Structures are given as structure tokens and as C-alpha cells.
Amino acid sequence: MKILKYFFKGILILFGLIIISLYVTDTDYLIKAVRTIYLKGYSTAYLDDFKEFDNQKVENGIPQPWPIHKDYNKVKETEALNTINKSNGTIAYVIIKNDSIWFENYYDGYDENSKTNSFSMAKSYVSGLMFKAIQDGYIKSLDQPVSDFLPTFNKGLAAKMTVGDLSSMASGTTWDEKYYSPFSIVTRAYFDDDLEKVMLGLKVQETPGQKFKYASGDTQMLAMVIERATGKKLYKYLEESFWKPLGCENETLWQVDSKKHDLVKSYCCIASNAKDFARYGKLFKDYGKWHGKQILDSTFVAKSVTPRFPDSPQYGYGWWLKEQNGKQFFMMRGHLGQYVIVEPNDNVIIVRLGHSKGNNKEVGSFTQDISVYIDEAYKMLEQ
DSSP states (O other), X not given: OHHHHXXXXXXXXXXXXXXXXXXHTTOTHHHHHHHHTGGGTXXXXXXXXXXXXXXXXXXXXXXXXXXXXXXXXXXXXXXXXXXXXXXHTEEEEEEXXXXXXXXXXXXXXXXXXXXXXXXXXXXXXXXXXXXXXXXXXXXXXXXXXXXXXXXGGOSGGGGGOBHHHHHTTOOOBOOXXXXXXXXXXXXXXXXXXXXXXXHHTOOBOSOTTSSOOOOHHHHHHHHHHHHHHHSSOHHHHHIIIIITTTTOSSOEEEEBSOTTTOOBOTTSOEEEOHHHHHHHHHHXXXXXXXXXXXXXXXXXXXXXXXXXXXXXXXXXXXXXXXXXXXXXXXXXXXXXXEEEEEETTTTEEXXXXXXXXXXXXXXXXXXXXXXXXXHHHHHHHHO
């Protein structure tokens, strides 16, 4: 009995020392990581993890339900689509044709109103909010220095960094996009309760504005710029700029680092559903116009979906760009395979949400599942 007592006492002491060492080494964010992710059996962020974090509500206005297409759900999923949906854990697959719901299905207990994590699809919203801030006169242009809003970056190479560099992923910072390492800056940013402190610790190691390098930190810094420029919390700016005007049917949630610091995780983490996410795709398909009203200047939309760098034709300003089968798609993309895929010439929007994008965990490039979701949607449309 005494041995058992000493054993448990030793375990408690060891546990206490580990906790102290985490605080001493400034890695105490790992405590939240273990509690919210790793102890639940996950090795990375997951669709429903927003329930484990602090969130701010983004209210919807007057709902504008999507029209239902005359051929609604007359065609079922192809065999290949069924296979990938099952293997990758799809929870929503929606095809919108001519601005009407042509096909929709939900899986694994989710439905049309279920909230799930957008992950990096949020980046497209943040880039749009940047252009909205330019349109509203809060930011001068894409060429305005970041240091005008974040003085920490006013020396050396950092002083050359512009607002447009952040939106096009060309900041030249030391950010390293490693999702599965518990010690990466991505993991720290996801779990730290003071995200601004993390961001202001970044260094600029390459000349900004020279090349594309996928970095979630760029979008996070962009959010800080927009908040400083507008004097508004980003979740409120999203609400008034897009969420209410686009007639979203549901309120949404945007994760923040903590209630105390109240900074949105702007590179990720808007919790919503397939059909409300799709509205933003429609806005850009229609060059910033929504039901006859110009919400966002058409020149900003065109800029967003045009490559900035010839060597990186896959990215514009907050949007991914892909040519497939002679068609030109632009898309919102998120971790684990969250997609809003738009082909404006065909007036088609494809939305897929789910638990996985397959075995390929590569970041910053197109994975094979995207091609499958596009190909199978068109096969269904052609039936």
C-alpha cells in the first residue's frame, strides 16, 4: 500500500514538473492541444473542434434560401463519388447550377444546417474583407505598407512588406506550415491564447512581394491589419460586409484565441455549412454583385482570382486557381478537404465538406480528391 502511495505521488510530481517546464519554455499551449485534440484521438484539428474553443458569433440577417433547381436531386452520386465520399468521410456534397440547388446530400449524421470548421476557406473571406476595407477607404491600396498598421514590422526587409503581399502569400516571413508537428508555429497559433504575441514574433527573412509561399501566418497578420485599419473586430466586419448582405440562413461562429484577447483565428475556423459557404463563391462568380447590388467592386473580384506571380498560377489573392479539362476554376480550400469550387463560365458551384482529403497531406498544392469531386459533378450534370 505504501509503495502504491509513493508511486502515485511520484506520478503527480512528474506531472507537475512537466506542467512547470511547459510554462518555463513558453510551450504551455500544448496543454490545450492535448486536452482538445490529442486526448480525443486526433493528430490534428478536426471538423467539430470549434466546440472546444472560444468563439464569437456572426449574426445572419434576413435569410435568402437558395432556389431549388427543376432537376433537383434527380441524379444520384456516381460510383466513383460514392467511393471517395465513403473513404474520405464526406459530410456534405452540394452542386449548384444556375444559382439553384441542383444536388445535395449529407452524410455521417450531418445535415444542411450542421456547423463544421471551414479551416483555410476562411482565408478567402479575409482577403475579401481586405478589398472591402480598401473599397471603404480604410486601407489606401494593396501597396500600403503593413508597418503603417503594425509598427513592429517597420525595419529592414519587413518595412517592404505590403498589405497585398499578405493577401497573396508573399510576405517572406519565417512562418512554416507544418500541421502535424506539435511544436510548429501553426500548432502554437492554433492553441495559444495570445495570437497577436505569436504573430508579432515573426521575422521577415526574404524580400516580400517576390514569390508565393503558402503561409497561414500571412492571413493572420492581414486580419490584424484590417482590424487596426477599420477599428472593427473582424467577425463584426464579416457580419456587416458579407454574412448579412448575402442572406445567409444561419448565424456562424468564428474562433478566437481567447475571450480576453478576442483575436479571430483568421487563417481558419469559421463554423458554418455547405450552402452558406457557397454564397461567397456565388458573390465572386458574379463579380461582387448580389441580387443586383454591388457588394464588392468587380475589379477587386477580378484581381482576387488572377494569379499574382507567373511562377505560381495556382494562387491569386486569397483564392486558389485550377485549370481542369479545359475549364477554369477558382476555389476556397481548407484543411481535410473543405472546398467551394466555382466555374463561372458554366455557372456551377461545387461544395464538399468532410473529415479527410485522403492520404496525401501535402500543403500548398492540389490533391487528387479535388479532381475527383469536379469530374464526378460534371458527369452527374451531363446525365
